[in-house]
Amino acid sequence: MIIDRLFDSVNKNGHVCLGLDTDFTYLPEEFSKKFVNIEDAIFGFNKKIIDSTFDVVSCYKVQIAYYEAYGLKGLLAYKRTLEYLREKKAVIIADIKRGDIAKTAEMYAKAHFEGDFESDFVTLNPYMGLDGIEPYMPYLEKKEKGIFILLRTSNKGAYDIQYIKTERGSTVYDEVGEKIYDLGKKVIGNSGYSSIGAVVGCTHVEEGIEIRNKFKNMFFLIPGYGAQGGTAKEVSLYLREGNGGVVNSSRGILLAYKKIENGAKIFDQCAREAAIDMRDAIRKSLEA
């Protein structure tokens, strides 16, 4: 199962999930000016980043919004990025956060698990309910695909819905978690983790311990590191025996070149070093 591939990749390369949230403005000017088309420039940048990091990260998360924003050209860069990642045998998480039901959900599953935009995992939004997850299940059961469902995020607005206190004395996110966890039992891999994982922000220490203990075989996609305030120490609370989660960083790695003089010329090398630093910081906090 794909979740076992991701589990093995974490053991081998560490916990970093490199977010390819590639805005055109992130590209060093002297790099982007070599290209005639925006799609070539964005793909060219991603390719250099992938080439310099694939042995020090566990997976790549490609945020489709950044590509959609450039219309068809952006989505061509998206397609080519996914193709290149497959060629490199990297584990791909398509951060699409789609959420719909019935035939529409079937169409989204087809869109992102087959054809031009094929990836290994997609992120999904649970608001419409679990019948919106059903159309993905055949892909999880037969085609080596996986999903991460939004559970509890680390932005301020998380309090608007996810933290609403429920009649049962729980929270919305906790009740969502229970439902996802039950569904996930159908697709557990050899690693002991389910192909239905969850997106869980890495801030809020106490909840982290609680969520980790409650949902033992749920694999976490963990945003919020760095820019959003999460530290390696906090991240470690969301992991279990050194695995069970990947930690996303996007700008912290893609834009690492901006932190050093003349970094633009070696942006790929800077990205590699930032990824290694992050990987080692997380490993170290796990040993502590």
Added chain:
Amino acid sequence: MIIDRLFDSVNKNGHVCLGLDTDFTYLPEEFSKKFVNIEDAIFGFNKKIIDSTFDVVSCYKVQIAYYEAYGLKGLLAYKRTLEYLREKKAVIIADIKRGDIAKTAEMYAKAHFEGDFESDFVTLNPYMGLDGIEPYMPYLEKKEKGIFILLRTSNKGAYDIQYIKTERGSTVYDEVGEKIYDLGKKVIGNSGYSSIGAVVGCTHVEEGIEIRNKFKNMFFLIPGYGAQGGTAKEVSLYLREGNGGVVNSSRGILLAYKKIENGAKIFDQCAREAAIDMRDAIRKSLEA
């Protein structure tokens, strides 16, 4: 404001929102075989449907999932459909149900309110919280755009999250509604309705009356008619003084041709008749 354009369109052409959820398999074979490319066939079908219905529907809802499922070719058909709708001066709702935060939400706003995929309204998912709505606000305030936020849907899975009972003795959807309603007060048009509307399924009669009374200047995008069990009578409970909502129908109109012998040859005419029947059924139930 765009919401006023939609309000006027309802007064003029009725409540039908025609859903262009165009799966390639919906096309009559004798029509689709005239085209070499899938993108030409899908756009060609949409064009015929639009040409035959634009004076009897208030707006069009284009479900992006159906186009994403065909990858770049599908999205080319999506782009051309939106362009054609703009040419016809039709009000366009892009049913994208995106939901993200910060810069990612900015990128989605850019993607669907500018450039290749520009539309008038987009549907959004609130699960991550209202900070995910903020990046759309400048477009609502300055650029004549609008949004519909998922509130309460009519699928079975709606009970999984939307109906969770809260500590306050309310439901999640109701608390979400209150938050959206407050935000919507910033962008109220001459019609008295806000450019922040909500997606509210048309089943569940009692709740319909309650939601309508509680959120007076919220415009509703109402799915669930026909195939999902909603009737014209139920729909009328979600309207106010004959306006305040549009009612989506997709397959009921696109596939109307399958109900009559040799309908395939006149699929566009069949769609027109189905749209007129639906428009008149809703008008009649409002008069009753």
